[in-house]
Amino acid sequence: MSSVEAGPLLAWFSQHRRRFPWRTPFPRDPYLVLVAEVMLQQTQASRVAVLFPRFLERFPTLDLLAAASEDEVVAAFAGLGYYRRARLLHRLAREVAARGWPRSSSELVRLPGMGPYTAAAVAAFAFGELTPPVDGNLCRITARLFAVNSVLRSPTLSAQAHAFARKLVATHPTPEIFEALMELGATVCTPQQPQCAICPWATHCAAFRGGKPSAFPLPQPARTKETPTWVALWVENAAGEVLLRQLTEPPLLGLWLPPLHRGDGDPQYRAAILAQEAGLVANPSLVGSLRHHITHRRITVLLFRAAPPLGVREEANGFRWASPSALLPTSSLAEKLARLAHRSRAKGEAP
Numbered sequence: 001m002s003s004v005e006a007g008p009l010l011a012w013f014s015q016h017r018r019r020f021p022w023r024t025p026f027p028r029d030p031y032l033v034l035v036a037e038v039m040l041q042q043t044q045a046s047r048v049a050v051l052f053p054r055f056l057e058r059f060p061t062l063d064l065l066a067a068a069s070e071d072e073v074v075a076a077f078a079g080l081g082y083y084r085r086a087r088l089l090h091r092l093a094r095e096v097a098a099r100g101w102p103r104s105s106s107e108l109v110r111l112p113g114m115g116p117y118t119a120a121a122v123a124a125f126a127f128g129e130l131t132p133p134v135d136g137n138l139c140r141i142t143a144r145l146f147a148v149n150s151v152l153r154s155p156t157l158s159a160q161a162h163a164f165a166r167k168l169v170a171t172h173p174t175p176e177i178f179e180a181l182m183e184l185g186a187t188v189c190t191p192q193q194p195q196c197a198i199c200p201w202a203t204h205c206a207a208f209r210g211g212k213p214s215a216f217p218l219p220q221p222a223r224t225k226e227t228p229t230w231v232a233l234w235v236e237n238a239a240g241e242v243l244l245r246q247l248t249e250p251p252l253l254g255l256w257l258p259p260l261h262r263g264d265g266d267p268q269y270r271a272a273i274l275a276q277e278a279g280l281v282a283n284p285s286l287v288g289s290l291r292h293h294i295t296h297r298r299i300t301v302l303l304f305r306a307a308p309p310l311g312v313r314e315e316a317n318g319f320r321w322a323s324p325s326a327l328l329p330t331s332s333l334a335e336k337l338a339r340l341a342h343r344s345r346a347k348g349e350a351p
């Protein structure tokens with residue numbers, strides 16, 4: 001690892017870094033670092049660049065975020081998806097508002113929803129700790145520079161990536177190294193078709209010299225794809241409101257959606273169970289199906305429609321009525337279900 005130095009990386013970064021609203025001078029406000037890192041976990045930086053200022057306009061401080069309701073925080077994540085992040089961020093804000101910010105990565109990682117990468121990033125960018133945040137970008141760069149025959153998330157490669165970044169900050173003790181590594185991985189040493197011709201480390205890169213930069217890290221073994229089938233029930237009352245039920249288990253914990261059955265068995269029977277739980281007497285009829293992805297899982301959802309009830313057991317059983325417009329910002333699944341329900345209605349299907 002001796003010939004790969006931090007200097008060329010930092011020189012490249014000073015010229016080519018992208019300007020983002022969270023990239024302010026160090027040390028940064030820990031709240032802003034946290035919000036940016038949480039948003040960047042599963043959303044492209046260009047999209048976060050648009051939604052980050054909007055979120056901060058709504059919740060300019062951690063205390064205001066902590067004082068908000070969970071529904072308000074989830075609604076402010078509209079457009080980002082993966083709403084579990086919003087709920088964990090809210091819990092974390094409440095804990096920090098009550099006890100203050102821990103300053104080290106080893107303490108930060110104990111906060112709700114805070115993984116080792118985010119803890120190290122907040123500790124580095126806000127508090128100047130130089131423990132490397134190890135993510136997929138850093139692992140991929142390390143695998144290629146040193147031709148490491150490991151898959152991306154292997155403990156061996158993570159340890160090598162950590163050691164490599166530590167060596168870089170030992171000679172240039174600034175958290176900017178970490179941000180430059182993230183930027184190199186996001187814009188030059190990308191998963192497919194790395195731009196080796198413009199890479200500041202090309203002359204020292206073993207994978208590039210070997211002529212096969214994309215061969216590292218090793219491909220992940222093929223994962224067997226589960227395709228579970230969920231059943232959803234669409235019920236609309238005379239006022240145009242939709243029957244919703246709050247989900248009480250991951251992966252969509254806390255979201256209000258049309259009642260869902262996520263178990264196994266005959267779909268018609270499962271739809272009938274949902275109808276029974278909602279106090280409906282009508283037998284639901286199938287109106288169509290859709291595909292949805294939740295993290296890495298592909299799911300088929302069968303949508304049934306049932307006539308509105310004479311009386312629904314509302315809040316007590318976790319049901320409530322809401323206008324479709326209140327439903328849409330909270331989940332892309334809700335949006336797809338609403339579109340399918342309205343398409344089927346336009347075609348004149350039952351009821």
Ligand code: SF4
Pocket residue numbers: 141144145188189190194195196199200201202203205206207208213214
């Ligand atoms: S030379 Fe190519 S493969 Fe090697 S670190 Fe740079 S971009 Fe990645």
